[in-house]
Amino acid sequence: MVSLSEFESKKxxxxxxxxxxxxxxxxxxxxxxxxxKKFGYPVVAKLCGEGISHKTEINGVRLNxxxxxxxxxxxxxxxxxxxxxxxxxxxxxxxxxxxxxxGYHIDKDFxxxxxxGLGGIFAEVLADVxxxxxxxxxDEILTMAKDLSGRALLEAFRGEEAVSIQNxxxxxxxxxxxxxxxxxxxxIDVNPLIISNTKPIAVDALVIQS
Amino acid sequence: xxxxxxxxxxxxxKGVVVVGASTHPGKFGFVALHNILSAGFDGPIFxxxxxxPIILGIQAHAEILDLPQGQVDFAMICISPNKxxxxxxxxxxxxxxxxxxxxxxxxxxxxxxxxxEKQLVEKAVECGIQIAGPNGQGLVSTPVNLCSQIVxxxxxxxxxxxxxxxxxxxxxxxxxxxxxxxxxARAISTGNQAHFSVSDYLDYxxxxxxxxxxxxxxxxxxxxxxxxxSLNDTASNKPVIVLRGGSTKSGAKAAASHTGSLASDHxxxxxxxxxxxxxxxxxxxxxxxxxxxxxxxxxPNGKNTVVMTTAGGWGVLTADAVANAExxxxxxPKDLESSIDTLLPPRWSRNNPVxxxxxxxxxxxxxxxxMLLEHKAVDSLIFLGLGIQGNVARSYFESxxxxxxxxxxxxxxxxxxxxxxxSIVEAINNFNKPVLVASELSxxxxxxxxxxxIRDSGLMCYRSPLVAVKCLERLTNFAERSTTxxx
Numbered sequence: 139m140v141s142l143s144e145f146e147s148k149k150x151x152x153x154x155x156x157x158x159x160x161x162x163x164x165x166x167x168x169x170x171x172x173x174x175k176k177f178g179y180p181v182v183a184k185l186c187g188e189g190i191s192h193k194t195e196i197n198g199v200r201l202n203x204x205x206x207x208x209x210x211x212x213x214x215x216x217x218x219x220x221x222x223x224x225x226x227x228x229x230x231x232x233x234x235x236x237x238x239x240x241g242y243h244i245d246k247d248f249x250x251x252x253x254x255g256l257g258g259i260f261a262e263v264l265a266d267v268x269x270x271x272x273x274x275x276x277d278e279i280l281t282m283a284k285d286l287s288g289r290a291l292l293e294a295f296r297g298e299e300a301v302s303i304q305n306x307x308x309x310x311x312x313x314x315x316x317x318x319x320x321x322x323x324x325x326i327d328v329n330p331l332i333i334s335n336t337k338p339i340a341v342d343a344l345v346i347q348s
Numbered sequence: 349x350x351x352x353x354x355x356x357x358x359x360x361x362k363g364v365v366v367v368g369a370s371t372h373p374g375k376f377g378f379v380a381l382h383n384i385l386s387a388g389f390d391g392p393i394f395x396x397x398x399x400x401p402i403i404l405g406i407q408a409h410a411e412i413l414d415l416p417q418g419q420v421d422f423a424m425i426c427i428s429p430n431k432x433x434x435x436x437x438x439x440x441x442x443x444x445x446x447x448x449x450x451x452x453x454x455x456x457x458x459x460x461x462x463x464x465e466k467q468l469v470e471k472a473v474e475c476g477i478q479i480a481g482p483n484g485q486g487l488v489s490t491p492v493n494l495c496s497q498i499v500x501x502x503x504x505x506x507x508x509x510x511x512x513x514x515x516x517x518x519x520x521x522x523x524x525x526x527x528x529x530x531x532x533a534r535a536i537s538t539g540n541q542a543h544f545s546v547s548d549y550l551d552y553x554x555x556x557x558x559x560x561x562x563x564x565x566x567x568x569x570x571x572x573x574x575x576x577x578s579l580n581d582t583a584s585n586k587p588v589i590v591l592r593g594g595s596t597k598s599g600a601k602a603a604a605s606h607t608g609s610l611a612s613d614h615x616x617x618x619x620x621x622x623x624x625x626x627x628x629x630x631x632x633x634x635x636x637x638x639x640x641x642x643x644x645x646x647x648p649n650g651k652n653t654v655v656m657t658t659a660g661g662w663g664v665l666t667a668d669a670v671a672n673a674e675x676x677x678x679x680x681p682k683d684l685e686s687s688i689d690t691l692l693p694p695r696w697s698r699n700n701p702v703x704x705x706x707x708x709x710x711x712x713x714x715x716x717x718x719m720l721l722e723h724k725a726v727d728s729l730i731f732l733g734l735g736i737q738g739n740v741a742r743s744y745f746e747s748x749x750x751x752x753x754x755x756x757x758x759x760x761x762x763x764x765x766x767x768x769x770x771s772i773v774e775a776i777n778n779f780n781k782p783v784l785v786a787s788e789l790s791x792x793x794x795x796x797x798x799x800x801x802i803r804d805s806g807l808m809c810y811r812s813p814l815v816a817v818k819c820l821e822r823l824t825n826f827a828e829r830s831t832t833x834x835x
Binding site: 189223245247248249251265267268270271276282285 | 575613620
């Protein structure tokens with residue numbers, strides 16, 4: 139099993155039409171500052187490299203960085219966590235109160251499967267996820283989304299407008315297509331898929347190849 | 349065409365032989381022959397046994413080749429596993445095209461058995477014999493009065509067909525069929541599925557004109573994708589109910605990804621059944637009740653449900669259940685309310701549930717039932733309270749205080765119950781709308797003339813209105829899907 143880095147994973151998925159965060163891979167604090175200047179603060183800094191597929195577990199993510207001082211401090215912290223060869227991902231900060239999770243994997247019994255469900259910190263406890271065997275129709279993907287117990291989160295929520303269902307379905311189709319087109323891919327995880335201005339955007343992603 | 353299906357002979361043989369028939373009533377080879385004879389199979393019945401005994405009036409033959417040519421196309425095989433391969437060519441020679449192997453001692457016993465099973469299938473294919481089992485209980489096919497199984501029961505004739513990876517669950521479903529008098533068309537215990545799996549049987553049931561509803565019980569699926577494909581095809585043609593055993597076995601997912609850890613085997617299985625258009629049953633009772641609903645009720649035109657009741661509390665619980673289901677508890681249209689006023693005293697509920705509040709006289713129930721079903725806004729009806737008068741009748745009949753008066757009343761009550769039941773059956777036929785009758789008396793007092801008459805007519809009397817609502821919900825869902833497909 140080979141994991142693509144977060145950066146490569148998102149680039150691949152972006153090629154299939156999935157919206158992903160704007161981001162640059164940098165290897166030094168100076169480059170990081172340059173990118174952040176271009177994006178405008180706040181930004182996100184993450185450790186990015188081979189073998190760093192569980193960034194949150196090693197605390198390799200710094201959110202909501204407000205200025206260059208905070209950015210330099212963040213990079214310094216991340217450097218200590220890395221193996222010395224890691225790069226840093228500087229990305230735009232995405233705000234949205236709704237987090238979903240989407241994925242693809244080859245099931246041992248049923249073959250390629252698409253998944254969509256509630257994300258965020260309670261995702262594994264609630265396990266509110268649905269599956270569809272692939273390939274499948276756009277209607278089935280829609281049903282899969284609307285069959286969630288937490289389907290109310292797709293409606294207007296806490297002052298945010300309803301999720302664009304068309305965009306959501308297209309995002310899921312992009313993930314499915316990416317998996318189906320690349321037989322070497324055994325799983326794709328997009329977590330979180332945050333709703334920002336009604337549209338889903340992949341904030342983190344991990345592609346694993348056999 | 350079903351006639352050309354590779355499993356046609358298995359389910360519609362013209363003549364059968366029990367290979368390894370026994371004189372001992374405790375042996376499979378006896379039970380199988382007994383069941384085939386007692387169910388009155390339509391064609392010639394033969395038996396083999398090296399000692400040539402007469403068993404249950406049948407003269408057994410010592411050798412398969414002693415049997416007449418071309419009279420037997422199905423063999424029920426009950427001999428030791430290691431002898432079966434040698435007799436397959438002889439069976440083929442006399443014209444056998446399909447066989448069920450009851451005998452165990454194959455894959456379920458280990459690598460040697462697995463090897464033997466592989467050889468068995470190879471030989472069967474070579475001989476042109478479609479081989480079911482091994483290590484299964486057998487099969488039932490009521491259109492040809494075939495009860496070729498080593499267990500009871502033989503169910504009444506009907507339209508439900510079952511393929512089950514467990515013989516025991518198959519028997520349970522057939523016991524429920526006997527209990528409820530909603531019948532079975534085909535039923536097969538798949539055994540080790542050496543050659544044919546549940547998918548093959550689904551494929552046969554899909555175009556079988558005798559089958560209106562399919563039930564599949566599965567545990568392990570050697571080929572999940574194939575099962576999905578068969579389920580998808582069959583479910584696009586007729587309702588398919590899936591019951592699964594082993595749903596809590598946690599899928600040992602190697603993938604460290606979140607997708608992997610959230611993807612318990614059963615979560616994917618559940619969604620797979622939904623995606624294919626099947627209905628996942630929660631247990632054996634649920635599976636049978638739903639199958640019986642599909643087999644006996646017309647499809648509703650929509651979700652608008654009326655609850656008609658002479659039992660207040662059950663009416664309330666049922667209204668809650670309807671409201672919680674993908675059904676509509678129809679607010680009574682004004683014209684319907686006015687019509688009901690002409691039949692009932694003013695104290696009736698004036699709402700849905702239509703609660704008669706004890707206002708029924710001799711003809712009220714049949715008349716009200718027709719009135720409700722005739723209204724175009726009403727798509728289906730749940731009928732509660734059947735058997736209450738029959739309950740009184742029973743206590744009068746059994747009473748130590750019985751008088752001519754109580755006996756007369758009890759007889760009247762019993763006749764009324766029967767009449768209500770008959771009017772329900774008639775109404776279903778007249779208006780072509782589903783009417784689901786529910787009463788705990790169907791279990792608590794099966795001989796009560798209300799539930800009994802429903803049962804005698806071949807309809808299901810649900811043990812609880814909540815069961816009826818769950819079944820109606822899925823019947824309505826199926827009807828909607830079928831309509832969408834036609835458009």
